[in-house]
Amino acid sequence: MSMSERYSRQTILPEVGTAGQARLAAANVLVVGAGGLGCAVLAYLAAAGVGRLTIVDPDRVEESNLHRQPLYRMSDIGQPKAAAARAALLQLNPGVRIEALVERLRAGNAARLVADADLVVDAADSLAVTYILSDACQGAGSVLVSASVLGLKGYVGVFCGDAPGYRAVFPEMPRQAGSCAQAGVLGTAVGVMGTLQAHLALAVLLDLKPPVLGRLLSVDLRTLHVGDFSFLGAQEQQGPPLRFIDPADVGPEDRVVDLRSLSEAPRSPFAAALRADVAALEAGGVSVPPAPRVVLCCRTGVRAWRAARALRAQGHHNIALIALGE
Numbered sequence: 001m002s003m004s005e006r007y008s009r010q011t012i013l014p015e016v017g018t019a020g021q022a023r024l025a026a027a028n029v030l031v032v033g034a035g036g037l038g039c040a041v042l043a044y045l046a047a048a049g050v051g052r053l054t055i056v057d058p059d060r061v062e063e064s065n066l067h068r069q070p071l072y073r074m075s076d077i078g079q080p081k082a083a084a085a086r087a088a089l090l091q092l093n094p095g096v097r098i099e100a101l102v103e104r105l106r107a108g109n110a111a112r113l114v115a116d117a118d119l120v121v122d123a124a125d126s127l128a129v130t131y132i133l134s135d136a137c138q139g140a141g142s143v144l145v146s147a148s149v150l151g152l153k154g155y156v157g158v159f160c161g162d163a164p165g166y167r168a169v170f171p172e173m174p175r176q177a178g179s180c181a182q183a184g185v186l187g188t189a190v191g192v193m194g195t196l197q198a199h200l201a202l203a204v205l206l207d208l209k210p211p212v213l214g215r216l217l218s219v220d221l222r223t224l225h226v227g228d229f230s231f232l233g234a235q236e237q238q239g240p241p242l243r244f245i246d247p248a249d250v251g252p253e254d255r256v257v258d259l260r261s262l263s264e265a266p267r268s269p270f271a272a273a274l275r276a277d278v279a280a281l282e283a284g285g286v287s288v289p290p291a292p293r294v295v296l297c298c299r300t301g302v303r304a305w306r307a308a309r310a311l312r313a314q315g316h317h318n319i320a321l322i323a324l325g326e
Contacts, residue, residue, distance in 0.1 A: 006093075007049050020206045021049060027205050028052040030113055032105045032133060033123035034081040035059070036068040036185065037147055040194025041123050041201065043071060046089040048202055052097040053089070055082045056113065057124075058104040058325075068187035104325060105129050108246035110136040121201055122146035123194065127173055128301035128323035132244050134159055134166035143204050143213065147197040152186055152222040154193035157231070158200055163214035167241060168234040173305040189221045242308050244301060245320045255291030257281075259298040259307055260324075269324070270297070278303040282310040290316075297322035 004011075011021050027050050031041055034057040045053060061069075061076040061084055069081075076084040082100035089098055103109070105124060114120055114136040122133050122144060130146055137144040143161035148154060159166050196217065203212045214232035219225075247269055250256060256273040258265070259281075268275070278298075280286045288294055294316050296304035301323035308319045 006095075010048065015208055016206060023207075024049045024202070024205055025051040027118050028054070028116065029119045029121060029201065029205075030054045030056065030117035031121045031123060032056045032129060033125060034069075034071075034085040035065065035123065035125060036187070036190030037123035037125060037149065037194040037197060038081075038121075039069045039071040039085070040191050041121050041198045042085055042089055043092065044195060044198035045121075045201060046093045046096045046098070048198075049093070050096065050202075050205070052099075054099045054101065054113070054117065055085055056101045056103060056105050057082045057085075058102060068185060068190045070191075105132065106246050107132050107244045108248060111139060114140050114142055117142060119201055119204055120144045121197060123197065125149070126300065126323070128244055128321075130166055131173075131301075135241075135243065137161070138165045145197055145201045145204065147193050149185060149190050149193040151184060152189050153218070153220050154189060155216060155218040156193055156197045156200060157216035158204065158212045158214065161213055164231055164234040164236060168236045169216065169231045171237055173302050175306060176302065186221070192221060193219065240317075242305060242319060242321055244323060245295070247297075247322055247324070249320075250295055250322075251293075253292045254295045254320075255288060255293070256295045256297065257288060257307065259296060259303040264299070265324075268297075270295075273297075276307075278307045278310075281307045284310075284314070288314075288316065293318045293320060295320045295322060297324055299324055299326070 007021050010016050029050050034055050059081050061072045061079050061081055063077055071085050071088040080102040082102050086098045086100040110132050120137055120142055122130050133144055137160035144159045147156035200212050215230050218227040256270040257276050258268040258273040259278050276286045296307045298304045301321055304321040
């Protein structure tokens with residue numbers, strides 16, 4: 001099959017044409033996350049002829065993934081998702097260049113990975129990753145298409161570039177972060193949101209009008225309610241933001257507070273870390289001694305964010321966060 005035949009049904013669109021197809025072929029897109037959202041994003045971007053895709057995901061395929069991650073097969077169980085996704089996508093479109101990075105998106109590698117991309121897609125379903133990517137995209141002037149879905153509800157938005165960043169729309173993390181393992185998720189809901197995310201990514205690459213930059217779409221797939229608004233007028237946060245750092249960035253003068261319980265994590269990667277419960281910190285029942293910098297760490301970053309707000313109210317101002325992951 002010739003390339004002109006492969007893409008004929010989209011190049012016939014006046015919004016695409018041969019010039020638009022050439023733009024897609026020349027594009028380099030970073031996709032962070034090869035799970036439910038990422039499978040839909042990657043499949044449609046590869047099928048559309050996006051010339052280069054970089055996949056970043058540290059996880060391996062599990063049987064519980066298969067109901068919502070159709071790039072994978074039973075034979076892929078135990079394999080790194082990034083590598084399995086690459087193999088599946090090359091079967092779909094061997095004309096696309098695909099790099100698979102079996103690693104976690106971190107504060108330490110985000111700027112480098114974002115700098116190499118024309119567009120960044122956040123499909124990681126991790127709030128810490130979203131804030132890290134938004135900060136990196138704002139620094140590079142890159143556009144970020146971010147989505148999240150839980151249960152039967154989700155949202156997708158187009159941030160950064162010439163639009164406000166994620167922090168301008170979501171200045172605070174929620175007090176608790178749900179997960180698919182805890183709250184459940186319907187495979188079709190993830191597929192719908194991932195497909196919308198892919199569509200918005202293509203809209204940015206093709207420079208479709210009206211622009212999608214600075215817009216957020218929310219979808220309730222139980223009630224079939226769709227909401228949409230522009231956040232182009234949203235104000236960026238004032239004052240120093242709470243930022244995530246790498247564990248390797250922790251220095252000897254930092255005061256580290258590990259917010260995970262001993263049953264959750266019997267050993268901390270920081271030998272001198274103070275163990276504390278976030279609720280006790282918020283209630284003032286735990287005192288953190290003064291230090292040049294306080295570093296708060298937990299699994300997802302949500303407890304660290306809550307603790308940082310409490311410590312700021314208690315007079316600590318130089319605070320960094322770490323999301324340690326699983």
